[in-house]
Amino acid sequence: xxxxxxxxxxxxxxxxxxxxxxxxxxxxxxxAFINGPQxxxxxxxxxxxxxGFFGHGCANGTAALHLALELxxxxxxxxxxxxxxxxxATAEAVIHAGATPVFADIRPSDYTxxxxxxxxxxxxxxxxxxxxxxxxxxxxxxxxxxxxxHLTLIEDAAQAHLATLDRRGLGTIGDFGCFSFYPGKNxxxxxxxxxxxTRDEDxxxxxxxxxxxxxxxxxxxxxxxxxxxxxxLQAAILSAKLPHLAEWTxxxxxxxxxxxxxxxxxxxxxxxxxxxANPCYHLYVVETSNRDEVMKHLSAKGVGHGVHYPVPLHxxxxxxxxxxxxxxxxxxxxxxxxxxxxxxxxxxTLDEAEKAVEAFLEVAKP
Numbered sequence: 001x002x003x004x005x006x007x008x009x010x011x012x013x014x015x016x017x018x019x020x021x022x023x024x025x026x027x028x029x030x031x032a033f034i035n036g037p038q039x040x041x042x043x044x045x046x047x048x049x050x051x052g053f054f055g056h057g058c059a060n061g062t063a064a065l066h067l068a069l070e071l072x073x074x075x076x077x078x079x080x081x082x083x084x085x086x087x088x089a090t091a092e093a094v095i096h097a098g099a100t101p102v103f104a105d106i107r108p109s110d111y112t113x114x115x116x117x118x119x120x121x122x123x124x125x126x127x128x129x130x131x132x133x134x135x136x137x138x139x140x141x142x143x144x145x146x147x148x149x150h151l152t153l154i155e156d157a158a159q160a161h162l163a164t165l166d167r168r169g170l171g172t173i174g175d176f177g178c179f180s181f182y183p184g185k186n187x188x189x190x191x192x193x194x195x196x197x198t199r200d201e202d203x204x205x206x207x208x209x210x211x212x213x214x215x216x217x218x219x220x221x222x223x224x225x226x227x228x229x230x231x232x233l234q235a236a237i238l239s240a241k242l243p244h245l246a247e248w249t250x251x252x253x254x255x256x257x258x259x260x261x262x263x264x265x266x267x268x269x270x271x272x273x274x275x276x277a278n279p280c281y282h283l284y285v286v287e288t289s290n291r292d293e294v295m296k297h298l299s300a301k302g303v304g305h306g307v308h309y310p311v312p313l314h315x316x317x318x319x320x321x322x323x324x325x326x327x328x329x330x331x332x333x334x335x336x337x338x339x340x341x342x343x344x345x346x347x348x349t350l351d352e353a354e355k356a357v358e359a360f361l362e363v364a365k366p
Contacts, residue, residue: 004343004352006304007184011347016244023236035212036232042239046195049162049242051169052177054204055197057230058211061158061180064194065093067211067228068176069126071196071203072152074099078125082156083113084314084332086130089180090156091313099125100322103314105329107138109272111285111339114331115141126152131160131170133308134186134252134282135273139165139173146174154178157197159282161186162249166276171197181238186252186282186346187245189234248346252281255344255353259284262357267366269338283308287338288364294340301359306341 013020023038030036043057058064074080076098082090084103091101102124107114113129115138120127127146129137139155146153157163157171158180164170171177177197181189196211198204209215214225256271256279263270269287273279285308288294298305312332314324326333343356 003302004304004348004356005345006306006341006343007345008347009183009188009345012248012345015347016240019240020237023240024233027233027236033232034229036235038232038236038239039230042230042235042242043195045239045242047197049245050171050197051164052172052197053199054201055177055195056204056208056211057235058194058196059228059230060192061178061182061194062089062093062096063211063226063228064178064180064196065089065128065154065156066096067196067207067226068154068178069093069097069099070210071176071198071206072126072154074125074152077123079121079123081118081120081124081127082313083130083132084312084329085111085309085336086132086156086313087158087309088313088316088318089158090128090130091319094128101313101319103312103322103324103329105331106335108331108335110135110137110274110277111271111335112137113142115145118142118145120145120149120151124149124151126154128154128156130156130158131163133271133285134159134161134163134280135271136160136163136165136170136277136279138274139170143174152176158182159185159280161280161282162245163280164278165274172199175199176203181234186249186280187238187241190237191231191234193230193234193238195230244346249280251346251348252344253279255348255350256281256284258350258353259286259342259357262354262361266361268364269366281344283341284344285339285341286360287335288340288366289338290363290365291338291340294360294364297363298356298359303356303359304343307339308341310336312336
């Protein structure tokens with residue numbers, strides 16, 4: 001059996017190589033490598049594609065989270081509630097803002113932050129759900145909590161390009177939405193890039209200054225900002241790829257439907273999106289009780305795979321001073337030992353998905 005990549009970026013890029021080459025050449029010919037016109041063009045197109053209001057591109061997804069936290073007024077002495085099942089950047093950005101992440105458990109159904117487990121305290125300033133794997137968190141349930149306690153709702157939509165909840169684009173429902181365009185994302189750059197979405201036009205204006213050294217003109221700065229700009233080259237590449245994102249997303253959903261049909265029939269637990277959610281399936285995960293054995297078997301068969309995420313954030317060494325212990329967040333800890341990600345990409349074929357699931361089922365146990 002030919003090797004099946006976990007994410008086939010080469011096939012995806014080769015399919016639109018001419019468009020990407022032209023976009024790169026346009027930036028080189030213009031010499032507008034910083035704040036070139038391609039940046040604003042991409043910003044407008046991405047906002048429209050996601051169904052958003054206002055926003056700007058930035059250096060990466062972590063920078064996007066940091067910017068949103070600062071715009072929300074989060075700082076030293078504050079706390080931000082985040083799920084423990086996520087990439088480290090979710091909590092890392094809270095530390096960068098000078099605040100303290102408070103880890104909360106997730107729902108076993110879709111692996112997103114559980115609104116029923118949220119307990120804001122006097123120092124809580126914001127709640128930051130993650131649309132993990134491209135599946136919607138219960139934003140409305142969490143919004144009820146943030147409204148009651150007068151908190152900011154920041155969506156970590158790093159994996160949620162074109163995903164929706166009741167036909168609303170994820171990242172456009174809360175006060176802020178933060179995206180990543182890391183190369184392996186559904187919409188990926190040729191390096192790092194990110195985006196901050198907001199419903200507030202005044203906040204968007206603040207965002208524009210904050211990410212570019214707090215400037216209002218070339219040499220006039222009204223606040224201390226950051227060098228968090230989106231490179232023109234990355235914006236041009238993203239603009240070349242964006243028109244294809246809807247089709248790539250349809251393919252991901254087709255693959256997920258195929259995986260679901262094969263795996264659920266065999267008794268395996270997979271993602272269970274909440275009612276009204278239409279995931280974009282950045283990742284497709286399935287639970288198995290003998291993960292190490294399965295991974296070894298898949299490797300021998302040439303089937304790409306991954307684990308997202310094997311070490312919960314509250315048990316990461318970098319956060320040990322926060323005082324969490326094993327057993328504090330049982331759902332997160334249990335699924336972190338069981339979830340396995342199967343090949344998933346807009347350029348993955350149904351035939352490849354079937355071969356991958358066949359190899360999985362040869363040894364996997366629910």
